[in-house]
Amino acid sequence: MNASLWWPTSPRLAIAFLKAGCRVSAICPSGHPLRFVSGVHAIHPYRRFDSIGSLRTALQAAKPDLIVPCDDGSVWQLHALHQAEPEFRPLIERSLGAPEAYPILESRSLTLQVASELGIRIPATRAIDSIEGLHALDLEWPAMLKIDGTWGGDGVVPVASPQQATEVFPSLSGARRSAIAWKQFLANRHPLARWLWSRRHGTLATLQKVVVGREVTTMFACWDGEVLASVTVEVLASQRPGGVATILRLVRNDEIDRASCLMARRLRLSGFHGLDFIIEEDTNAPCLIEMNPRATQLGHLNVSPEGNLAEVLAASLTNRPTTGSPVSSLKENDVIALFPHAWKTDPGSQFLVTGYHDVPWDQPELVRELLRKPWPDRRLLNRILAVFKIVAPRDTKQTGPADEEDHAQMTG
DSSP: OOOOOOOOHHHHHHHHHHTTTTTOOEOOOOOOOGGGGGGGGGEEOOOEEEEEEHHHHHHHHOOOHHOOBBBBHHHHHHHHHHOOOOGHHHHHHHHHBOOGGGHHHTTHHHHHHHHHHOOOOOOOEEEESSSSGOOOOOOOOOOEEETOOOOOOTTTTESHHHHHHHHHHHHOOOOOOHHHHHHHHIIOOOOTTHHHHHHHHHHOOOEOOOOOEEEEEEEEEEETTTTEOOOEEEEEEESSSTTTTEEEEEEEEEEEHHHHHHHHHHBBBBBBEEEEEEEEEEOOEEEEEEESOOOOTTTTTOOOOOOOOOHHHHHHHTTOOOOOOOOOOOOOOOOOEEEEEEHHOOOOOOOOHHEEEEOTTTOOHHHHHHOOOOHHSSSHHHHHHHOOOOTOSSSSSOOSSTTTSOOOOOOO
């Protein structure tokens, strides 16, 4: 498990892999929830001043058969390691897929361009590399302005006109971005903040026409370009618009399944990936707005006869059949309250009474840790900054509608 942010996704996936009979090691920063999972074989530190060296050391020590990145920065660092060190290329390609796809997956506009070429419905989308590009006559408004090198919801801003976009663009890409990187490095101790800042190359943004409708997201496990299994959900509630999902409904959508298969095959993907859609209000058709080149919040949910996505991927890796899981009887249209977000965001929600509670009761230490404030927020410097309302960007949130952390404000 490769996790640089304090998201609950990685410990939940670790538990699922452990139950599938895998030996699990992890690289993560101090205070990470992975450190509270019983059964993890080894925890390797993610050091802020040499994060890529930490990753190299962890891989050499663990000798894994598969790397599972759990946030965007971790994916990008694996891409960089693949380019720089031939020793790790076979492992990284086995874990993520074909290296030709890596530059595409780091660019929102290139990813959606591929989707459009495959016949997948997308909103009107344009790559923006300067303020002048925001004044092209054929742009469609209102739109979402999305800065590459960000994730989780920040770095994504609604804009109603070229004038508003022009005002917002510098604040997302200039001195404020530098301040965010320093806050994440000093206050949150984000292990990749320094490395991500060092690799920035100008600012590229995507302007995407707003689509009105319902948020739906899918996560799929794939191997060498073939989708093995997927989980698709509609977002019923979230921490804020466009932010981390808290309540989900299991759904099936043939067009979304087809899009997953097309993207996996075209990019020759392996591992976990996610697609975020809006079901258009007028047409009831899914419109792809984002791709996540990593695990999202859905990989541990037992929603199919084969078990969860972690179990399916482990079975493919080891060439053995899945055993399935009798623990959950989740089925289409069932409502899921994601832990801990649903409990913290709206403890009075009716869904907490009627829905399925996604709680790892067999990991009491982890449950206690996830109910606390995230580790960065408990640090003295962040508490002082909070008093003066100078709050460092949250590393404790994931991407996309059901992606665990709000679209978060960091910094490529």
